[in-house]
Amino acid sequence: MKTTHSYVSFGLAFLLLFVLFGAVSAAETDNKELIVFAAASLTGVVGDLDPIFEAGHPGVNVTTNLDSSATLETQIKEGAYADLFLPASTKNMDNLIKEELADKDSVTKYATNKLAIIVPVDNPAGITGFADLAKPGVKIVSETAEVPVRKYTEQVLNKTLNSTEYGKAFVDAFRANVVSEETNVATATAKVALGEVDVGITYYSDVTKDFADKITIIDIPQEFNVVATYEAGILTESTEKELAQEYIDLLSSDEGKSVLKNYNFLPA
Numbered sequence: 001m002k003t004t005h006s007y008v009s010f011g012l013a014f015l016l017l018f019v020l021f022g023a024v025s026a027a028e029t030d031n032k033e034l035i036v037f038a039a040a041s042l043t044g045v046v047g048d049l050d051p052i053f054e055a056g057h058p059g060v061n062v063t064t065n066l067d068s069s070a071t072l073e074t075q076i077k078e079g080a081y082a083d084l085f086l087p088a089s090t091k092n093m094d095n096l097i098k099e100e101l102a103d104k105d106s107v108t109k110y111a112t113n114k115l116a117i118i119v120p121v122d123n124p125a126g127i128t129g130f131a132d133l134a135k136p137g138v139k140i141v142s143e144t145a146e147v148p149v150r151k152y153t154e155q156v157l158n159k160t161l162n163s164t165e166y167g168k169a170f171v172d173a174f175r176a177n178v179v180s181e182e183t184n185v186a187t188a189t190a191k192v193a194l195g196e197v198d199v200g201i202t203y204y205s206d207v208t209k210d211f212a213d214k215i216t217i218i219d220i221p222q223e224f225n226v227v228a229t230y231e232a233g234i235l236t237e238s239t240e241k242e243l244a245q246e247y248i249d250l251l252s253s254d255e256g257k258s259v260l261k262n263y264n265f266l267p268a
Helices: 002-030 040-056 069-077 090-098 130-134 148-160 167-177 185-193 241-252 254-262
Strands: 032-039 060-067 084-086 108-120 140-143 178-182 199-203 215-218 227-234
Touching (some): 032 069, 032 241, 148 199, 178 185, 185 199
Parallel strands (some): 032 060, 032 084
Antiparallel strands (some): 108 199
16 A cells, blocks of 8 residues: 555656646746837837836737837848837838838827937037037037938938028038937937037937936927927737737827836827
8 A cells, every 4th residue: 555655646746747847838838029129219218118018918028129210120121020110210110111011000100209409418519509510629429321310310401501590501510510420329329428529419318317417408499300200010020919019009008108208209
């Protein structure tokens, strides 16, 4: 009887281990990853929203790739996998839709953004307004031509060409003062925060919590400023379309709007 009992005990113990191992394996199998490609200007927003989303979706890990919208678009076109695309320009989304890489029906406008002049908190060049960006010797950081914020900056400059207060002389002087062109807006913002340049034009949203005490924002005159529309779209090759849609829902929710507002985004 004792021998029989030991075999039974061993069998029960083995069965228990098997069940426990199976439960762990099932839990691991249930873990999912949502891959989000987001514009660098959304660094603060997704930094706050990703843990909120994960808390509401146990077993889901959000992995975010942050860079310029143009770079992210190129990566997707070249085969990089992503579930969700959050560019800073509608053009980048449209380009993917044309190539059937993004689902047109999923595209949702959730916020807008405006350009702003940013200077180091000690403001060594004494920048007080838009006109000062044309002063001799002012060091301006900009972005490479394909970056959305650079495209918006060009729109701003084009608007000043017909202005008697600014005009072509201002635009020429502005361009002459550009000493650096960065591949994304986050890097440009960091250069201003570090005092490596005197001034830059970025989005209001780029002055994140990390930079709030290092940067001062100066408004661009309303008649020259432009509004950037932010959209979210699900990639056609996504295997987590339901989760991607739920992330879009979070962006559009009151909680998402509150986070966006904290980073100076405006409603869509």
